[in-house]
Amino acid sequence: MQGSGPTASPLLIVLSGPGGSGKSTLARLLVEQDDRLWLSRSWTTRSRRAGELDDAYCFVDPARFDAAVEADEFLEWAEFGSDRYGTPHPAPPPGCDILLEIDVQGARQVRRRHPEALLLFLEAPSDRDQAHRLRGRGDSEDHVRTRLSYGASERETARELGAVVVVNADLAETVAAMGRIIADHRERLAAAGSPSGPSAAPPYPGRASGGGGSGAAR
Structure with missing residues (x-):
């Protein structure tokens, strides 16, 4: 790109x-x-922090995250401690x-x-x-x-x-x-x-x- x-x-x-x-x-x-x-907007399996905006992440459970990994829905994903974070393949607006x-x-x-x-x-x-x-x-x-x-x-x-x-x-x-x-x-x-x-x-x-x-x- x-x-x-x-x-x-x-x-x-x-x-x-x-x-x-x-x-x-x-x-x-x-x-x-x-x-x-x-x-x-990234996905994460961690819990929302106090005061964190609703659109900060797409908060999902581990099973849904695993399914996305299996389906190759992420451009990248990583694990920190017991939490995982992933970026879906991006589809930005034109321009x-x-x-x-x-x-x-x-x-x-x-x-x-x-x-x-x-x-x-x-x-x-x-x-x-x-x-x-x-x-x-x-x-x-x-x-x-x-x-x-x-x-x-x-x-x-x-x-x-x-x-x-x-x-x-x-x-x-x-x-x-x-x-x-x-x-x-x-x-x-x-x-x-x-x-x-x-x-x-x-x-x-x-x-x-x-x-x-x-x-x-x-």
Whole structure:
């Protein structure tokens, strides 16, 4: 999948990052400011968190999730602890690019199927910030420790996949930085005639910053 204009096939954008990095908030704001972005709704077997929006995920039981896996209904799926998450094969509106908010396990699967996808990796400024955000959304201390320990391997996987890394220190600046990265990628594809494959990946530096200050919880 790649996109250079309203008649091109859609660009596939993957937003990954550790729990508490702010992915959900960032994804929502990116879609609000860019009418060419369509956010794919993921499935999960976990319970809805207190205060979580009804459309945050499609909440299903394990049996329904297993049936979807067997029927190859997912572009990618991954497991974290006892919970599973999956992305149905996307069907965006005409003229829209696709934004996936998934973890790095899913990003690896998407890269394998769609090497031309733009991979973005969001991280909190520090483990302390990440832990604060996780607790703020109601995660247990055991879950916070698990998420923090998993973060190092997630960052390593993101580097292996060649993802563009952005530090979510200030939410407004992070949204602006991500928006610029996506816009620049579209322009590069348009100028190059929308090539597909790994050579289509833009030569961005491996790390960018969203500025100083305090970011929002996921």
